[in-house]
Amino acid sequence: MSNFTHINKKNNPKMVNISEKKVTKRKAIAKATMFLGKEIINQFTNSELITKKGPVFQTAIIAGIQAVKKTSDIIPMCHPLLINGVDIDISVIDATQIKVTCEVSIEGKTGVEMEALTGVSATCLTIYDMCKAFNQKMIIKEVKLVEKKGGASDFKK
Template sequence: MVNVGDKKITKRKAIAKATMFLGAEIIAHFENKELTTKKGPVFQTAIIAGIQAVKKTSELIPMCHPLLINGVDIDIEIIDNKHIEILCTVAIEGKTGVEMEALTGASIAALTVYDMCKSISQKMVIKEVKLVEKSGGKSDIKNG
C-alpha cells in the first residue's frame, strides 16, 4: 500500500456512475420508480448493497486503505424505457481518496439490480462504470 502518513487530511469526494441496460420488458414492471420481485424491492436492495460495498472496498481491492467513510449516497434513476443510471457519491475527510469506494458501490449496486431482475430477463447489460467526479487531494477531476 502507498504510505499516506505524511499527507494532509482534506475533504474528499468521489462520484461514480454505472449505466445499465435493463430492457423494456423489465422497465415495464416498474411502478412508482420501484420494482418488487420475489426477492424484494430492487432499487432499495441495490442501494443497501452499494453502501455495504463502499464500506468493504478495502477487503475487496487489495491495495486500498480501510477508510472511515463520512457519507455514502446512492441514487438510481430510470433514464429511458430501457436504461437506468446508478450514481454513487462517497465523502470523507482523510488522507486518501474515495474513487475506488465510489466505483465499487456503483458496480455492486448494478450487480444487485441484475441479480434481483434476472428472473424476468437475463438480457441485462452493465454497460459502463466510470468515475464522474473526484475532488480533494492532489487533483480534481470532472468526467461528466
Template sequence: MSEHGFSHISKDGEPSMVDVGDKKVTDRIAIARAIVELGNEIVREITDNGFQTKKGPVFQVASLAGIMATKRTSDLIPLCHPLALNKADVDIKIISDTEAQVDCLVKTSGKTGVEMEALTGATVAALTIYDMCKAMSHEIKIKEVKLIHKSGGKKDYNAEEK
C-alpha cells in the same frame, strides 16, 4: 508515485500499499456511475409494479448493497486503505426505456481519496439490480462503470469537463 507511474507497484515490480503518512487530511469526495441496460420489458415491469420484484424493492435493495460495499472496499481490493467514511449515498433512476443509472457518492476527511469506494458502491449496486431482475432476463448488461467526479487531494477531476 513510483518512477514508472504506478503508485501501487514498487521499483522492483512488487505490489505495495501507498504510504499516506505524510499527506495532509483533506475533505475528499468521489462520485461514480454505472449504467445498467435492463431492456424494455424489465423497465416496464418494474416501473409498473412500483419497482418491486419477487425479491423485493429493486432499487432500495441495490442502494443498500452499494452503501454496504463502499464500507467494505478495502476488504475486496487488496491495496486500498481502510477508510472511515463520512457519507455514502447511492441514487438509482431510470434514464430511458431500457436503462437505469446508478450514482454512488462517497465522502471522507482523510489522507487518501474515495474513488475506489465510489466505484465499488456503484458496481455492487448494479450487480444487485442484475440479481434482483435476472429471473426476468439474463440479457441484462452492466454497460459501464466510471468515475464522474473527485475532489480533495492533489488533483480534482470532473468527467463532464472533459
C-alpha cells in the same frame, strides 16, 4: 523505473504510505448505465420494482453502501477508510435503461474513487441478481468515475 505508486523498487506490489499526507475533505462520484430492457422496466410501479426478493432499487442501494464500506476488503491496495457519507441514486433514463450514481465523501488522507466505483458496481450487480428471473439480457455499461475532489488533484468529466 515505473511511475505506478503501488510498485516498490523491486517491482513488487506495495500499499502506498499515506502517513505524510494531510487530512482533507474528499469526494468521488461514480456512474454506471445499465440496460434492463422493456420487459423489466415495464414491471416498475412508482419508480420501484418489487420482486419475490423484495424491492429492487432499495435493496441495491443498501448493497452499494455495504460495498463502499468493504472496498478495502476486496481491492488489495485500498486503505480502510472511515466513510463520512454515501449517497446512491438510481433513475430510469428511458424505456430500456437506468442510471446509477454513487457519491462517497470522507475527511482523510487518501481518495475515495475506488469506493465510489465499487459502490456503483455492487448496486448494478444487485439489480442484475434481483431481476435475472425476468430477463438475463441485462448489460452493465460504462462504469466510470465522473468526479473527484480533494487531495493533490481534482477531476471532473
